[in-house]
Amino acid sequence: MSRKLLFISVAALGLGFSSAACPQAYPSRTIRIIVPASPGGAADILSRTIAQKLSDAWGQQVLVDNRTGAAGIIGADAAAKAPNDGYTIMMGFAGVIAVNPSLYKTLPYDSVKDYAPVTLVAYSPLMLVVHPAVPANSVNELIALAKAKPGQLNFASTGSGSTQHLSAELFKSMAGISMTHIPYKGSSLAYPDLLAGNVSLMFENMLSMLPNAKSGKVRALAVTGAKRSAAMPELPTVGESVPGYSAVGWYGVLAPAGTDASIVNKLSAEINRILKLPEVSERLSSLGAEPAGTTPEEFAAHIRTEIAKWGAVVRDSGARID
Numbered sequence: 001m002s003r004k005l006l007f008i009s010v011a012a013l014g015l016g017f018s019s020a021a022c023p024q025a026y027p028s029r030t031i032r033i034i035v036p037a038s039p040g041g042a043a044d045i046l047s048r049t050i051a052q053k054l055s056d057a058w059g060q061q062v063l064v065d066n067r068t069g070a071a072g073i074i075g076a077d078a079a080a081k082a083p084n085d086g087y088t089i090m091m092g093f094a095g096v097i098a099v100n101p102s103l104y105k106t107l108p109y110d111s112v113k114d115y116a117p118v119t120l121v122a123y124s125p126l127m128l129v130v131h132p133a134v135p136a137n138s139v140n141e142l143i144a145l146a147k148a149k150p151g152q153l154n155f156a157s158t159g160s161g162s163t164q165h166l167s168a169e170l171f172k173s174m175a176g177i178s179m180t181h182i183p184y185k186g187s188s189l190a191y192p193d194l195l196a197g198n199v200s201l202m203f204e205n206m207l208s209m210l211p212n213a214k215s216g217k218v219r220a221l222a223v224t225g226a227k228r229s230a231a232m233p234e235l236p237t238v239g240e241s242v243p244g245y246s247a248v249g250w251y252g253v254l255a256p257a258g259t260d261a262s263i264v265n266k267l268s269a270e271i272n273r274i275l276k277l278p279e280v281s282e283r284l285s286s287l288g289a290e291p292a293g294t295t296p297e298e299f300a301a302h303i304r305t306e307i308a309k310w311g312a313v314v315r316d317s318g319a320r321i322d
């Protein structure tokens with residue numbers, strides 16, 4: 001073999017090795033986390049916490065990109081259609097991934113086929129809060145008030161079909177009461193009206209509502225999980241007054257479908273390590289969230305289970321957006 005042909009052969013092998021090694025070199029540039037929700041909400045808080053720690057660990061900038069609108073559809077669609085190179089990922093949550101498939105007749109994304117699950121980040125029960133002017137200091141008192149004034153109490157949500165909305169609809173159904181739904185386009189728009197007393201109450205994630213409850217800007221009546229929260233152990237569960245009631249939000253990182261398995265596994269391992277850091281675990285727990293951390297396969301199974309569960313709630317509530 002001539003020296004020239006030998007050089008070409010070695011160069012070609014080098015290119016082949018470089019291509020194969022590309023996933024192992026990840027990350028070599030800025031990573032973007034799409035959050036299909038407004039700033040200040042639970043998904044945003046979690047994303048920014050993880051983004052900072054990923055940046056510290058990998059020496060690459062990790063940006064949070066809030067893509068709001070259409071019950072998270074705009075952001076979720078953008079993430080699904082992003083290049084599957086690991087540099088665009090998404091902080092998904094129950095409403096976008098598990099509720100929307102049943103709520104909407106058509107979606108521009110498929111919750112199962114269009115994403116590569118990375119890890120389940122956290123569970124977060126919702127908190128039932130009322131404006132201080134509402135004359136109810138317990139779940140039972142709220143139910144009695146709603147029965148005395150059917151349809152006169154109004155509740156805010158972050159959008160029709162959101163976990164917050166359906167948690168309230170489930171409460172209405174199980175408690176046998178009537179309340180009026182006031183949907184908003186995200187937490188940042190709902191909170192001012194709740195704090196001003198323009199709406200009576202709200203089911204909202206503890207992760208974002210807890211500071212308002214502790215400061216007295218709203219009155220917390222209960223949490224929606226099956227057990228009391230370590231963040232406010234004195235607060236009862238809704239289920240203590242309405243037996244069988246439980247509604248828990250969750251958040252998890254997903255990449256576009258087709259993302260190299262080595263990248264997905266590297267992201268999963270690093271995020272799971274971050275969730276175990278004492279300062280991260282303690283911060284999330286103090287905000288009412290329970291750090292999770294799973295394998296990609298476990299998260300995929302969780303998504304399938306949640307789609308079935310919330311699909312049943314959507315059907316029973318009669319909610320539908322076409």
